Amino acid sequence: MESPIVQNELPDSSSQDLQLTQATPKECAKIWTNTSASWRDSLTVPVYLQEQLCLSDVPLARNGGMTTWILVEKNVPPDHRRILCSCESFLKRSLMSTDGNVKDVIVHGVASVFCPLDYRRQGYAARHMKEVAKALRYWQSPQARVVGSVLYSDIGKKYYAKFGWKPNASNWHMELPPVNRSKPLAAREVVEDDLRELCHRDEAIIRDAMAKPADGVKKLVTILPNLDHMLWHIRKEDFATQQLFGKIPRAKGAIAGLPGYQAWAIWTHRYYMHPNAESGDNVLYVLRLVVQGDVSANKPSFSRDSRLQGQKKEGQEEALMAVLQCAQAEAAEWQLNHVKLWEPTSWVQDVITKSSLGHRIVEREEDSVASFLWYDEEESAPVWINNEHYAWC
Numbered sequence: 001m002e003s004p005i006v007q008n009e010l011p012d013s014s015s016q017d018l019q020l021t022q023a024t025p026k027e028c029a030k031i032w033t034n035t036s037a038s039w040r041d042s043l044t045v046p047v048y049l050q051e052q053l054c055l056s057d058v059p060l061a062r063n064g065g066m067t068t069w070i071l072v073e074k075n076v077p078p079d080h081r082r083i084l085c086s087c088e089s090f091l092k093r094s095l096m097s098t099d100g101n102v103k104d105v106i107v108h109g110v111a112s113v114f115c116p117l118d119y120r121r122q123g124y125a126a127r128h129m130k131e132v133a134k135a136l137r138y139w140q141s142p143q144a145r146v147v148g149s150v151l152y153s154d155i156g157k158k159y160y161a162k163f164g165w166k167p168n169a170s171n172w173h174m175e176l177p178p179v180n181r182s183k184p185l186a187a188r189e190v191v192e193d194d195l196r197e198l199c200h201r202d203e204a205i206i207r208d209a210m211a212k213p214a215d216g217v218k219k220l221v222t223i224l225p226n227l228d229h230m231l232w233h234i235r236k237e238d239f240a241t242q243q244l245f246g247k248i249p250r251a252k253g254a255i256a257g258l259p260g261y262q263a264w265a266i267w268t269h270r271y272y273m274h275p276n277a278e279s280g281d282n283v284l285y286v287l288r289l290v291v292q293g294d295v296s297a298n299k300p301s302f303s304r305d306s307r308l309q310g311q312k313k314e315g316q317e318e319a320l321m322a323v324l325q326c327a328q329a330e331a332a333e334w335q336l337n338h339v340k341l342w343e344p345t346s347w348v349q350d351v352i353t354k355s356s357l358g359h360r361i362v363e364r365e366e367d368s369v370a371s372f373l374w375y376d377e378e379e380s381a382p383v384w385i386n387n388e389h390y391a392w393c
Contacts, residue, residue, distance in 0.1 A: 010119070010122055011073060012123075013122055013123030013124050013126065013127045014123070014127070017073055017074050017075065018071060018072070018073060018074065018084070018127065019071075019072060019073075019074045019131075020069055020070070020071055020128065020131035020132065020135055021069070021070060021072060022067060022068060022069060022070070023068040023069070023070045023083070023086065024078045024079055026079045027068075027070060027078065027079060027081075027083060028052075028056070028068050029049065029053075030083065031068065031070075031083060031086050031114065032048070032049050032052040032053075033045070033049065034083075034114065034116050035112065035114050036048045036049070038114070039112070041240065041270075041271055041272045041273065042240065042243075042244060042271040042272065042273050042274045042275075043240065043243060047243055050239075051236070051239045051240070054235065054239055055232070055235060055236060055239075058228075058231055058232050058235045059227070059228040059231055059232070060090055060228040060229060060231065060232040061090070061232070064091070064140065065090060065091050065228070066088055066089070066090050066091075067088065067089045067139070068086065068087075068088050069086065069087050069088070069089065069128075069131075069132055069135070070083045070084075070085070070086045071083070071084045071085040071086070071124055071127060071128040071131065072084060082119070083116070084115070084116075084119045084122075084124040084128070085113070085114070085115045085119070085124045085125050085127070085128035086112070086113075086114050086115075086128075087110055087111065087112055087113040087114070087128065087129075087132060088110070088111045088112045088393075089108045089109065089110050089111075089132070089136060089139070089149070090108065090109040090111065090393050091106060091108060091140055091143070092106065092107045092108065092109050092150075092223045092224075092229075092391065093106065093144075093223075093224050093226060093228075094106060094107040094147070094221060094222060094223045094224060095206065095207065095210055095221070095222050095224060096147055096219065096220070096221045096382060097210035097211070097214075097219065097220045097221075098218060098219050099213050099218060099219075100210070100211050100212055100213040102207055102210050102211050103145070104144050105144050105145050105146070105147045105221070106140060106141070106143060106144045106145065106146045106147065107146075107147060107148055107149060107150055107221070107223055108136045108139060108140075108146065108148075108149040108150075109149065109150050109151070109223075109391070109393040110132065110136075110149055110150070110151040110165075111151065111152070111393040113125065113128075113129070113151070115128075126162070126163070129160065129163040130163055133149070133163055133164050133373060136149050137375050146375065147221060147374065147375060147376065147382075148221070148372055148373050148374040148375050149165070149372070149373050150165075150223070150370060150371065150372050150373075150391065151165050151371050152368045152369065152370055152371070152392050152393070153165070153167075153367075153368075153369040153371050154366070154367045154368065154369075155366070156365065156366050156369065157365070157369050157371070160371050161371065163373075164373040165371035165372060165373045166371060166372060166373070166381075167369050167370070167371050168369075168370040168371065168372060168384055168387055169301075170301050170343060170387070171363070171364040171365075171368070171369050171370055171387070172342075172343060172361060172362060172363045172364060173340050173341055173342045173343065173361075173362055173364070174340070174341045174344060174349070174352060174359050174360070174361055174362075175338050175339065175340050175341075175359065175360050175361075175362055176324065176327070176328055176338070176339040176340075176341070176352075176357050176358065176359050177328065177338070177339070177358050178284075178328055178329075178331035178332035178336055178337065178338070178339065179325070179328040179329060179331075179332055180329070180332040180333075181325070181328075181329050181332070182329065183254070183325070183326045183329045183330075184256070184321075184322040184325050184326060186256050186318065186319070186322040187254045187255060187256035187319075187322040187323055187325075187326045188254070188255060188256070189250065189251040189252075189253070189254060189326075190251065190252050190253035190254055190255050190264060190265075190266060191250060191251070191252060192234070192252055194252075194253075194255075195227055195230055195231075195252060195253075195266065196227050198253075198255075198264060198266065198290075199225060199226050199227045199230065201290075202225055202288065202290050203224055203225070203226065205290070205292070205297070205298065206222060206224070206225075206298050206386075209297065209298035209299070210222070210298065214299060214300060214383075217300055217383050218380075219379070219380075219382035219383065220300070220382055220383050220384075220385055221382040221383070221384055221385070222298070222384065222385045222386045223386070223390075223391040225266075225287070225288045225386070225388070225390045225391075229287075229390045229391065230252075230266055230287060230288070230390060232393070233268040233285070233287055233389075233390070234252060234268055236268070236270075237249065237268045237269045237270070240269070240270075240271050241269060241271075241334070244271060244274070244275065249269055249330070249334060251267075251326075251330055252266060252267065252268075253265045253266040253267050253287075253323075254322070254323045254326035254327065254330075255323065256318075256319040256320075256322040256323050256326075257292070257314075257315055257316060257318070257319030257322075258314060258315055258319075260292055260293070260314070261292050261293050261314040261315055261316050261319065262290075262291075262292050262319060263289075263290065263291040263292070263316060263319040263320040263322075263323045264289075264290050264323060265286050265287075265288070265289045265290075265323050265324070265326075265327060266286075266287045266288045266390070267284055267285060267286050267287055267327060267330070268284070268285050268287055268389075269282075269283075269284055269334050269336060270282060270283045270284075270285055270336075271336075275334075275335035275336075276335075280335075280337045281337055281338070282335070282336045282337050282338075283336060283337065283338050283339070283340050284327055284330055284331040284334070284336045284338070284339045284340070285340050285342075285389045286327060286339065286340065286341045286342070286388075286389065287388065287389050287390035288388055288389075288390045289323075289341060289344060289348065289388070291316050291319070291320055291345075291347070291348065292316070293314065293316055294316065294345055294347045294348065295347070296345040296346035296347045296348075297345045297347075298385055298386065299345075299385060300383045300385060301343060301346075301385070301387070317351050320348065320351055321351070321355060321357075324339075324341075324352070324357060325357075327339045328357070340362075340389070342387060342388045342389045343386075343387045343388060368392060370384070370387050370391075370392075372384060
């Protein structure tokens with residue numbers, strides 16, 4: 001057991017007696033207990049602990065995919081040491097394109113940075129993040145080259161930038177209201193058995209697009225929207241909805257359109273509070289939106305492709321509208337307050353803007369600020385594409 005905390009007995013944050021290491025299962029349970037007040041959403045504490053244990057064994061996390069890092073004192077044995085700060089990292093399979101030359105790489109996602117209340121304002125979080133930045137540079141590098149890491153700041157743009165995680169040039173989303181209506185007949189539900197094929201098709205589209213040099217951009221990077229990422233979000237959704245409603249959503253997205261010109265979305269239900277609360281901010285997040293034939297897709301957000309005006313129209317607009325209307329209907333059915341679509345392509349923006357979907361644009365300045373640390377200091381940072389919610393952790 002830890003001894004009672006005496007303030008003057010806390011080690012200096014610069015002390016050589018501190019080290020970054022990995023948490024034991026018992027220490028992970030302690031971390032989850034400490035973080036429950038901040039991140040349990042609509043769940044009770046015991047149920048939140050069950051959820052965290054479940055999420056530690058989904059495909060994105062298992063077999064070393066997730067690592068729990070802790071800052072502790074060297075001379076105290078595991079399971080008895082004070083956890084001065086903690087976080088998780090996730091191995092995210094990614095692609096880097098240099099002048100059209102595409103390579104498989106690794107980006108580590110950093111999540112759940114937490115310093116217990118009794119240890120705050122001592123410099124431990126800063127020491128922890130500096131150590132994590134160094135540790136991740138070669139972490140799991142035998143599998144592929146590690147090019148950087150990403151975190152999603154909920155404390156604005158300045159704090160993590162001090163340690164190398166610079167805010168992305170854009171952090172915004174479109175927000176649509178739920179609509180209590182029947183889902184369009186032009187679309188069908190995407191169920192879990194459909195996800196693997198859709199993710200494979202999406203990856204092929206991305207690889208093809210990144211193999212074409214982008215105008216004025218030497219280097220591009222993206223996190224792959226693969227099945228592991230989708231299931232991480234969906235398993236969290238399954239756990240919460242089973243607790244709240246006694247059932248899980250069948251629809252994991254929607255798809256519409258003719259072969260070769262289809263539009264599809266993969267989404268997740270997120271309950272930050274109980275759906276019966278008087279006011280709520282629960283969200284249907286569109287994890288990934290794909291429109292086949294969208295020439296503005298998989299490109300830098302600032303690069304508005306001049307070919308947009310000449311894009312072939314084979315029913316993509318109708319398919320996209322049907323998919324988004326399905327999302328609105330799903331949100332209403334499951335008592336969600338918003339549909340959020342992170343950084344849609346230029347073409348999708350145009351379609352939504354001229355539609356009657358009732359959208360608004362939200363710039364994220366304080367929460368979910370995508371921030372990147374790149375490890376190649378000799379070259380300018382690559383341009384990140386597809387800053388969509390599937391990559392959030």
